[in-house]
Amino acid sequence: MSTDPKYVPRSQVLPLDKALEVVDSLPGGGIILTKVEEVLNWGRAASIWPLTFGLACCAIEMMQAFATRFDMDRMGIIPRATPRQADCIIVAGRATIKIAPIVRRLWEQMPEPKYVISMGSCATCGGPFYYDNYSILKGIDQVIPVDVYVPGCPPRPEALIEGFLKLQDKIKKEPFLRRRITNAAAAQS
């Protein structure tokens, strides 16, 4: 049982027809008031489309997370094959110095707002390839800004799902519309 005072057990939530009755009885009936930004963020958080970009071992756990048993589709997380349709890039695995410019270009091709999940120790800090190594990048955050770090070598699919939940929390709190208006105003002046 949650200690949150706002917590309502699922059994106490009104069925939908009852809920509509309550809403209809309000003055101006049938209207739900909320912030535009909150509705947008709610929608955005429930449909994060990541780019299928696997580098190394973590990509296998990422595939497993998209596949049977873990099935991230149920949270609206559907992999896309092109950066133009993606909201989020999962850097799964170790990135070499040779691949770093390509990761950067993929990230630049993604439309705003965009997010980065760094999956596994290698993408986070170089991991087991930190010492005595001449070819691996010591953390993908040297190339692109990271929003969520998922630790593990490789992280379990559950860990990746937790990472996505953290990203959803972040998106829900984000003043993204406000920021966009401010940015547009700044660009005009």
Added chain:
Amino acid sequence: MGPQHPSTHGVLRLVVTLDGENVVDVQPDIGYLHSSVERMMEYRTYLQNIALVDRGMDYLSAMANEEVWCLATERLAKIDVPERARYIRTIMLELTRISSHLIWLGTFGIDLGAVTAFLWAMRERERIMDLFESATGGRLHHVYFRIGGVYEDLPDGWTERCAEFCDYFLDRLPEYDELLTGNPIFLARTQGIGILPRDKAIAMGASGPVARASGIAYDVRKAHPYEVYDRVQFDVPVRQEGDCFARYLVRMEEMRQCVRIIRQCLEALPAGEIRAKVAVTLKVPKGEVYARTESPRGDLGIFLVGDGSDRPYRVKIRAPAFSNLYALTEMMRGWKVADVIAILGSIDIVLSDVDR
């Protein structure tokens, strides 16, 4: 094509020269996942390297890498592995082979537009992951083999669960036959496509299922038996056609043979020690050794030079996927651009194994 492409199975760049829709030439550009493993291994002790070969080499079949590394070290240091450990290792290696082939089957299916195959293969793979997790503690990187044995004995009830999985898996394999083997779209995309003739396969150094689909009846498990492969009965599937469909059939049959080996090992599993007495900072005598095993991708070898200290002097890895990638140009020349995907999927490369 690449290095970011949904069907390159990693970060491989292919420079494809086209004449209209026909492929004139293909040059693979590799090195996007080069992790300097051979260099790093010279700075780590023999024990630490077990964790490194898991990640740095072919990550789809981590146990196969541990096996070849432990085998090389044991041969150089003249360590005898207890019977029980040999059997446990063989079971684990064959489970690894199944799980690796399942990933290949799933991704090959996706490449050719059969997403169901991916979901089904992953369903089976999860059960193998459960077995691995309960025995070794890890899903993908196990660090389970030790020099002179294995880390821990199998947990209670593991053998029963493994036998149960074998039954379950043999039940499921006919479903794949229904889904893919008789599927006209799948046949049209694979049958007669990307033919690798027998002489070319030998010249290019192809091994594993790719070579066996081209009529080369060679399997390291039969030719140079290690662990208990000389004591179990199994067949090496060979096809003469050398096309994508033959490579598919060889791998499907291999999975059946894996189950056969696992069942025999489970029956013959002896009691006793699981690890020989080996010092943690093992000093390996001066000398050199070459150990080879049959990994899910082919002939995986390690050339190891010891200098009497607790670290190797030089390690050279002979990666099967690297040699198989060489044969790619030969297979793709003259086919349509749409076949490039099917041929690439059928040779089952892992870029970590190619680049190391």
